[in-house]
Amino acid sequence: MKTHSDTARRDWRVARAPHQLPLVGHALLMARRPLDFLASLPAVGDLVQLRIGTKPAYLPCHPELVQQVLLNARVYDTGGPVKEKARSILGNGLITSDWADHRRQRRMMQPAFHPARIAAYAAVMEEECAGHAGIWRSGQPVDVGDAMQALTARVTARALFSTDMAPHSVAEIQRNLPVVVRGAYRQAVDPTGLLARLPLAANRAFDTALGRLHALIDGIIRDYRRSDGDRGDLLSALLAARDDEDGGALSDQEVHDQVMTLLLAGVETTASALTWAWYLLARHPEAEARLHAEVDEVLGGRPPAYADVPRLAYTQRIFTETLRLYPPAWMFTRMTTESTDLGGHRLPAGTDVLVSPYVIHRMPELFARPLAFDPDRWLPERAKDVARGSYLPFGAGSRKCIGDVFGMTEATLALAALASRWRLRPVPGTRVKPRAEMSLTAGPLPMLPEPR
Numbered sequence: 001m002k003t004h005s006d007t008a009r010r011d012w013r014v015a016r017a018p019h020q021l022p023l024v025g026h027a028l029l030m031a032r033r034p035l036d037f038l039a040s041l042p043a044v045g046d047l048v049q050l051r052i053g054t055k056p057a058y059l060p061c062h063p064e065l066v067q068q069v070l071l072n073a074r075v076y077d078t079g080g081p082v083k084e085k086a087r088s089i090l091g092n093g094l095i096t097s098d099w100a101d102h103r104r105q106r107r108m109m110q111p112a113f114h115p116a117r118i119a120a121y122a123a124v125m126e127e128e129c130a131g132h133a134g135i136w137r138s139g140q141p142v143d144v145g146d147a148m149q150a151l152t153a154r155v156t157a158r159a160l161f162s163t164d165m166a167p168h169s170v171a172e173i174q175r176n177l178p179v180v181v182r183g184a185y186r187q188a189v190d191p192t193g194l195l196a197r198l199p200l201a202a203n204r205a206f207d208t209a210l211g212r213l214h215a216l217i218d219g220i221i222r223d224y225r226r227s228d229g230d231r232g233d234l235l236s237a238l239l240a241a242r243d244d245e246d247g248g249a250l251s252d253q254e255v256h257d258q259v260m261t262l263l264l265a266g267v268e269t270t271a272s273a274l275t276w277a278w279y280l281l282a283r284h285p286e287a288e289a290r291l292h293a294e295v296d297e298v299l300g301g302r303p304p305a306y307a308d309v310p311r312l313a314y315t316q317r318i319f320t321e322t323l324r325l326y327p328p329a330w331m332f333t334r335m336t337t338e339s340t341d342l343g344g345h346r347l348p349a350g351t352d353v354l355v356s357p358y359v360i361h362r363m364p365e366l367f368a369r370p371l372a373f374d375p376d377r378w379l380p381e382r383a384k385d386v387a388r389g390s391y392l393p394f395g396a397g398s399r400k401c402i403g404d405v406f407g408m409t410e411a412t413l414a415l416a417a418l419a420s421r422w423r424l425r426p427v428p429g430t431r432v433k434p435r436a437e438m439s440l441t442a443g444p445l446p447m448l449p450e451p452r
């Protein structure tokens with residue numbers, strides 16, 4: 001990747017976002033049309049100040065400024081009101097822990113995502129993806145979002161808790177996780193903080209689903225503690241983890257919080273992106289035809305295996321390009337721990353900084369024809385022209401997604417397994433509008449499977 005041409009510049013354009021209203025600032029725009037609003041801001045400046053209510057927040061709209069934020073996790077730490085609410089659901093895991101604790105947690109978690117272990121998780125992915133390709137029926141509509149969510153929930157649950165996990169526990173996760181994800185999002189974006197306390201059916205469903213997940217995870221951890229030995233799964237890796245520096249292990253509560261974090265971070269993200277990939281493929285028959293040609297040539301009719309992934313190069317480019325257009329983590333937040341300088345502008349301690357891959361990925365200065373779906377822009381000879389810091393579906397720096405290889409492997413196997421047997425046609429009349437929720441979802445997306 002080359003460096004953005006004007007790295008040395010110091011004349012950053014720092015500006016205020018337009019359309020600010022008294023008292024609420026940009027809160028209504030952010031609630032109603034966050035994607036359009038945020039994507040309009042690079043035209044205004046390299047660093048744009050907006051106001052959520054009366055509090056200012058800053059959106060860096062230049063890859064170099066984004067890098068400055070993401071590569072300095074001590075000063076731009078996790079924080080903000082959304083993170084506080086997430087902590088009450090996720091506990092203190094990788095996503096919610098602050099800088100000092102995060103470093104220890106990440107050291108201990110990293111071995112669980114070592115390539116040697118990914119190979120073991122991939123065995124689960126192979127089985128689940130091939131199994132899923134067998135449940136669709138010709139001409140019977142499927143909601144692709146739900147189908148992908150079910151697939152990734154099963155894959156993640158089984159990668160966490162080994163292949164001999166009781167089927168009812170996998171089903172329990174599959175059932176309760178979407179309720180928790182939806183409820184967590186509703187609570188996170190509620191500015192009053194009161195919503196969660198109202199006696200609403202949705203709150204009761206959320207509390208029940210969350211309680212079930214907590215109880216299930218505790219039960220599984222207790223079981224594992226009773227029998228020693230590495231089952232090759234993620235949970236075994238977490239229980240065996242030792243800190244290089246002080247030799248300490250993770251407590252049961254810490255393991256619990258990491259498991260919740262992995263479920264919430266890993267399932268919906270991959271599912272949303274896979275859903276967008278099917279949507280894009282149906283709209284781009286030439287890309288779909290090349291996908292079919294590749295899977296036919298590499299697989300010759302058999303289900304895909306982990307060893308095939310490097311040869312499924314076009315399949316991977318489809319997913320890479322999908323993550324550019326529809327990055328599931330469309331925005332994430334940081335808060336400054338001390339007064340600092342960004343783009344020549346002084347940010348006091350406690351300032352909210354918003355990082356939006358969605359915004360950066362759609363800047364015409366960074367990607368030619370940014371709205372076009374062009375998987376070949378990721379051919380090595382073209383990808384080298386992509387400026388550093390302009391492609392961030394997995395974030396960057398010390399908090400970069402720990403599951404990036406897991407997610408890419410899972411998505412490649414899922415696309416290959418399903419596309420080798422099916423093509424998905426949109427149900428006529430379906431209108432899709434991106435929803436910027438916990439992740440960037442397509443909403444209901446009914447499609448008709450046609451056997452190939």
Ligand code: HEM
Binds near residue numbers: 273400
């Ligand atoms: C296509 C799929 C995925 C996307 C787009 C994605 C995106 C991201 C992004 C952008 C971050 C950084 C957020 C920040 O800097 O605040 C992140 C962090 C994280 N992701 Fe993913 N993710 C994906 C799949 C997964 C999977 C499959 C897992 C686990 C199995 C996972 C687990 C995590 C965890 C634990 C973190 C926190 C890492 C840390 O702070 O050290 N993700 N993810």
